[in-house]
Amino acid sequence: MIDLSIKISGLRLKNPVMVASGTFGYGLEFADFVALSELGAIIVKGTTLEPRQGNPYPRMVETASGMLNAVGLQNKGIDYFIAEIYPNIKDFDTAIIVNVSGAKVEDYIKVAEKLNDLEKIPAIELNISCPNVKQGGMAFGTSCESAAEITGAIRKAYKKTLIVKLSPNVTNITEIAKAVEDAGADSVSLINTLLGMAIDAEKRKPLLSTVTGGLSGPCIKPVALRMVWQVAKAVKIPVIGMGGIMNATDAIEFILAGASAVQVGTANFIDPQVSVKIIDGIKDYMERHEFSSINDIVGNLIY
Amino acid sequence: MKKTIQDLKVLRNKKLTSDFFELELKAAEPLPELYPGQFVQVLIDNVRNVFLRRPFSIHDVNYQQNTFSLLIKLAGPGTRQLSYTEEGDFLNIIYPLGKPFTLDVQGDILLVGGGCGIAPLLFLARYLYDNKNIAPDILIGGKSADNLPDIDKYKAFGRVFLTTEDGSLGMCGLVSDHTLLQKECQKYSMLYACGPEPMLKIIAGIAKEKLIECEVSLENLMACGIGACLCCVVDTVDGNVCTCTEGPVFNVKRLKFS
Numbered sequence: 001m002i003d004l005s006i007k008i009s010g011l012r013l014k015n016p017v018m019v020a021s022g023t024f025g026y027g028l029e030f031a032d033f034v035a036l037s038e039l040g041a042i043i044v045k046g047t048t049l050e051p052r053q054g055n056p057y058p059r060m061v062e063t064a065s066g067m068l069n070a071v072g073l074q075n076k077g078i079d080y081f082i083a084e085i086y087p088n089i090k091d092f093d094t095a096i097i098v099n100v101s102g103a104k105v106e107d108y109i110k111v112a113e114k115l116n117d118l119e120k121i122p123a124i125e126l127n128i129s130c131p132n133v134k135q136g137g138m139a140f141g142t143s144c145e146s147a148a149e150i151t152g153a154i155r156k157a158y159k160k161t162l163i164v165k166l167s168p169n170v171t172n173i174t175e176i177a178k179a180v181e182d183a184g185a186d187s188v189s190l191i192n193t194l195l196g197m198a199i200d201a202e203k204r205k206p207l208l209s210t211v212t213g214g215l216s217g218p219c220i221k222p223v224a225l226r227m228v229w230q231v232a233k234a235v236k237i238p239v240i241g242m243g244g245i246m247n248a249t250d251a252i253e254f255i256l257a258g259a260s261a262v263q264v265g266t267a268n269f270i271d272p273q274v275s276v277k278i279i280d281g282i283k284d285y286m287e288r289h290e291f292s293s294i295n296d297i298v299g300n301l302i303y
Numbered sequence: 304m305k306k307t308i309q310d311l312k313v314l315r316n317k318k319l320t321s322d323f324f325e326l327e328l329k330a331a332e333p334l335p336e337l338y339p340g341q342f343v344q345v346l347i348d349n350v351r352n353v354f355l356r357r358p359f360s361i362h363d364v365n366y367q368q369n370t371f372s373l374l375i376k377l378a379g380p381g382t383r384q385l386s387y388t389e390e391g392d393f394l395n396i397i398y399p400l401g402k403p404f405t406l407d408v409q410g411d412i413l414l415v416g417g418g419c420g421i422a423p424l425l426f427l428a429r430y431l432y433d434n435k436n437i438a439p440d441i442l443i444g445g446k447s448a449d450n451l452p453d454i455d456k457y458k459a460f461g462r463v464f465l466t467t468e469d470g471s472l473g474m475c476g477l478v479s480d481h482t483l484l485q486k487e488c489q490k491y492s493m494l495y496a497c498g499p500e501p502m503l504k505i506i507a508g509i510a511k512e513k514l515i516e517c518e519v520s521l522e523n524l525m526a527c528g529i530g531a532c533l534c535c536v537v538d539t540v541d542g543n544v545c546t547c548t549e550g551p552v553f554n555v556k557r558l559k560f561s
């Protein structure tokens with residue numbers, strides 16, 4: 001028997017494949033394509049205290065092997081989530097994790113407190129790495145002090161599993177990872193998008209309304225793998241790896257680099273069924289290599 | 304409406320003009336119900352500089368044959384690759400997507416299309432003719448006569464009016480300059496328009512001024528096509544909404560067209 005289940009602090013997942021925040025809606029958008037119960041976890045859209053309109057169109061540019069987005073955390077706010085979305089998703093037979101964003105520490109705390117009360121939300125992912133909002137967001141994730149401050153504050157307010165999502169737009173990601181570990185995070189997930197830009201040379205105009213945006217997709221995978229590898233060596237808490245995963249082999253690479261679990265993001269846009277294909281592919285890999293537990297592969301890299 | 308992802312067989316790839324071609328696709332299973340204005344997301348695999356799926360409107364449907372077609376205008380690497388597809392190839396397609404045009408209409412109807420915006424109008428005209436007993440007026444514009452693909456097909460369902468920018472066929476000018484819109488549009492109970500945004504804005508302006516119902520089909524850039532990425536938004540009286548799920552068809556009263 002192949003055992004794909006993993007544990008992230010108190011949270012037990014049936015397999016290590018999650019879908020990344022902002023790329024899978026609330027899961028409902030994919031229900032026609034995927035048996036949601038097969039997924040390890042669904043990380044729902046970035047949720048803030050107040051509703052947010054996000055940035056103006058155009059918010060997306062296709063790039064070589066990837067895309068830039070500048071959605072800017074468009075969402076209807078935590079109260080809407082609790083009243084209108086949660087009742088429709090709470091009985092999915094998978095872990096529903098809410099990605100929490102904000103501009104001020106107090107906002108993050110209020111959202112975390114409200115989520116604490118939701119029985120079927122076993123964990124939150126703290127987004128201190130969104131490159132697409134002017135205030136807060138990534139600003140929290142780019143210095144050890146602010147990353148530790150917000151993690152510590154949420155740790156006090158939130159009793160269940162706390163995952164902190166790290167920004168790659170920093171000089172030394174391992175220091176930030178250690179800072180949030182010391183401040184009480186149960187796990188770190190990485191990477192969020194890389195800050196990028198695209199220009200229309202003919203029109204001499206930036207292609208995004210916000211000029212800069214977040215780069216995702218296979219083009220960021222080597223950077224993401226390197227960062228996961230570095231962070232996994234530096235911290236003791238489980239690492240959740242992501243960035244450009246398109247298939248099971250990519251996912252295995254992240255696990256070998258030290259990730260206990262992975263998230264699939266942009267790939268969902270190209271193949272809405274890719275997440276379950278990745279789960280099957282991981283099983284195949286384990287059979288071929290005669291591993292019985294997914295935990296046997298984590299960080300099992302031969303130098 | 305349940306969406307599916309299927310490998311559809313290319314029955315035919317017909318070159319229509321120097322920059323338009325039509326792909327006829329066959330499903331192995333019975334087609335889901337499709338409505339004019341809905342679109343599909345086509346996977347274009349292993350092509351340099353094409354990463355995301357490409358959205359195309361449903362151009363025509365044949366339920367007896369289990370086929371539907373796409374009318375595609377060459378725009379860049381993705382559409383170029385599709386123009387090379389051959390009979391017997393398979394295309395991976397997610398469909399049906401988006402909300403259709405309002406189909407519960409009566410009276411005189413005008414359909415307006417420019418550029419690749421004419422694609423959904425054939426299916427719309429056929430639908431109105433077959434199901435609503437309406438023979439709409441169909442106004443189509445292009446750069447020149449050899450840019451107007453297969454115009455005769457539309458004549459089976461209504462009166463066809465043409466404009467070309469070089470005057471080589473029909474009236475000389477842009478579709479929005481046509482007398483049907485400039486002088487006679489009061490008689491219509493509904494305008495349906497699809498094409499480049501500047502054209503849609505002019506038509507929306509006319510409709511608002513003359514108090515005529517008007518629906519436009521937008522072609523915002525899309526990543527997922529299923530309401531997950533929030534990249535395709537348009538500014539409306541209800542704030543930013545996704546064109547892929549709440550559109551691509553919008554009543555112009557809802558849009559904040561400037």
Ligand SMILES: Cc1cc2nc3c(=O)[nH]c(=O)nc-3n(C[C@H](O)[C@H](O)[C@H](O)COP(=O)(O)OP(=O)(O)OC[C@H]3O[C@@H](n4cnc5c(N)ncnc54)[C@H](O)[C@@H]3O)c2cc1C
Nearest residue numbers: 357358359360374375376378379380381382419422522523
């Ligand atoms: C809902 C919807 C329905 C559509 N229906 C049709 C259709 O029936 N027939 C058809 O020929 N085309 C249609 N389009 C447009 C079509 O999707 C694009 O032309 C195509 O994606 C271009 O791909 P490409 O790789 O060839 O070119 P790219 O390299 O992607 O683009 C070439 C140029 O076209 C522009 N462009 C790309 N995508 C769009 C877009 N969505 N809207 C406006 N400009 C764009 C780019 O900015 C660039 O300048 C539709 C678009 C949408 C959103």
Ligand SMILES: Cc1cc2nc3c(=O)[nH]c(=O)nc-3n(C[C@H](O)[C@H](O)[C@H](O)COP(=O)(O)O)c2cc1C
Nearest residue numbers: 020021022046069127191192216217243244265266
């Ligand atoms: C359209 C889009 C929206 C996103 N929204 C969020 C978000 O709300 N919160 C967040 O933490 N990450 C968000 N992300 C980042 C992804 O969750 C993920 O970290 C990143 O895309 C890298 O993984 P990928 O290359 O597999 O997509 C978003 C990414 C995309 C492409």
Ligand code: FES
Nearest residue numbers: 528530532533547
């Ligand atoms: S294209 Fe992704 S939400 Fe519309």
